[in-house]
Amino acid sequence: MQDKALDVVALGEAMVEFNQTTAGQPQYLQGFGGDTSNVAIAAARAGARSAYLTRIGGDSFGQQLLQLWAQEGVVTRGVTTASASPTGIYFVHHSPQGHVFSYRRADSAASRMTPSWLAGTPAELIRTARFLHVSGISMAISPGACDTVLEAMQLAREAGTQVTFDANLRLKLWPLARAQACIRQAISLCDLFLPSLDDMVTLTGLDDPRAILDWSHAQGAPAVVLKLGADGAWISSGQVREPVAGRRVTLRDATGAGDCFCGNLLARLSKGDTLLQAAHYANAAASLAVQGYGAVQPLPRSNSVFAVL
Numbered sequence: 357m358q359d360k361a362l363d364v365v366a367l368g369e370a371m372v373e374f375n376q377t378t379a380g381q382p383q384y385l386q387g388f389g390g391d392t393s394n395v396a397i398a399a400a401r402a403g404a405r406s407a408y409l410t411r412i413g414g415d416s417f418g419q420q421l422l423q424l425w426a427q428e429g430v431v432t433r434g435v436t437t438a439s440a441s442p443t444g445i446y447f448v449h450h451s452p453q454g455h456v457f458s459y460r461r462a463d464s465a466a467s468r469m470t471p472s473w474l475a476g477t478p479a480e481l482i483r484t485a486r487f488l489h490v491s492g493i494s495m496a497i498s499p500g501a502c503d504t505v506l507e508a509m510q511l512a513r514e515a516g517t518q519v520t521f522d523a524n525l526r527l528k529l530w531p532l533a534r535a536q537a538c539i540r541q542a543i544s545l546c547d548l549f550l551p552s553l554d555d556m557v558t559l560t561g562l563d564d565p566r567a568i569l570d571w572s573h574a575q576g577a578p579a580v581v582l583k584l585g586a587d588g589a590w591i592s593s594g595q596v597r598e599p600v601a602g603r604r605v606t607l608r609d610a611t612g613a614g615d616c617f618c619g620n621l622l623a624r625l626s627k628g629d630t631l632l633q634a635a636h637y638a639n640a641a642a643s644l645a646v647q648g649y650g651a652v653q654p655l656p657r658s659n660s661v662f663a664v665l
Contacts, residue, residue, distance in 0.1 A: 360484055360517070362407055363405045364395070364399040364486070366393065368409075369390050369393075369410060371388070371464075372443060374447045374448070375447075375448040388651065390651075392491055398615060399619040401656065402624065404626050407485070410469075412465050413437070413438060413439075413441050414441070415443055434481045436473070446461070468500065469501050474511065487517065487626070491521065492525055496526055496529035497529060506541065509521075523555045524555065525559060544577075552585070553568070556568045565582055569582060569592040573594060579593045579631060584602065586602045600639050602639070611649075620661070
């Protein structure tokens with residue numbers, strides 16, 4: 357793999373999280389989230405050199421995020437502060453049917469990003485990374501953010517930086533028809549597509565993992581890792597396909613589990629693992645993350661993951 361100064365650069369929106377700790381009760385644990393920020397932190401905890409690209413508000417929540425990234429060793433030279441805009445927040449509610457997100461991110465600092473914002477430091481960091489990671493949420497928060505993600509993907513391709521993309525479908529953020537069109541465009545620009553099964557059922561109308569892999573390759577993705585939650589994952593590089601078995605653990609909170617998977621996968625690929633080896637590691641990491649509450653706090657470090665492999 358080409359020598360690069362950074363392993364993983366992620367772009368998107370970071371948020372402050374309020375996670376319900378007792379179903380049906382107004383008790384919340386403050387933490388942090390934002391899918392691509394979770395990926396950057398997960399990768400850093402797994403030993404990768406990671407950086408984050410975003411805009412934060414000129415408020416205490418934005419300062420808390422800067423402190424978080426500093427503590428986690430995530431490079432923040434590509435983070436800018438917009439003093440007149442807020443940092444986004446979200447709430448997680450739990451029930452027997454799973455977890456539900458409620459967002460307060462309209463007109464947030466990150467949602468106001470545009471392609472011109474990439475000029476300078478963000479573009480430099482993209483060019484010096486092995487991987488650029490983006491997601492459907494990064495694209496869904498505003499039309500400007502969508503254009504910014506697509507421009508970043510083009511910059512990465514021109515610089516020899518591999519592009520990874522997680523569909524991360526959130527229909528509270530944009531209509532299905534627009535999501536389908538934009539996500540298909542992003543798949544055509546990525547080197548590695550990292551969707552979840554639930555998202556792909558909604559996006560494609562397909563429910564068979566093999567058919568979803570076929571669909572993903574038909575959109576232009578050279579390699580695909582389809583996340584199946586508790587059932588593990590499928591990896592595919594076209595003709596070669598391998599399953600990764602699920603791990604049975606006590607589920608407390610699945611918030612950020614897919615992000616944990618992606619960050620750990622990219623960290624291991626940066627260290628020279630094959631896609632199959634990296635997927636087994638990432639699957640083990642995600643199985644540890646779902647045993648705690650919140651998107652960031654339970655992200656494991658590499659010694660914990662190796663202990664259960």
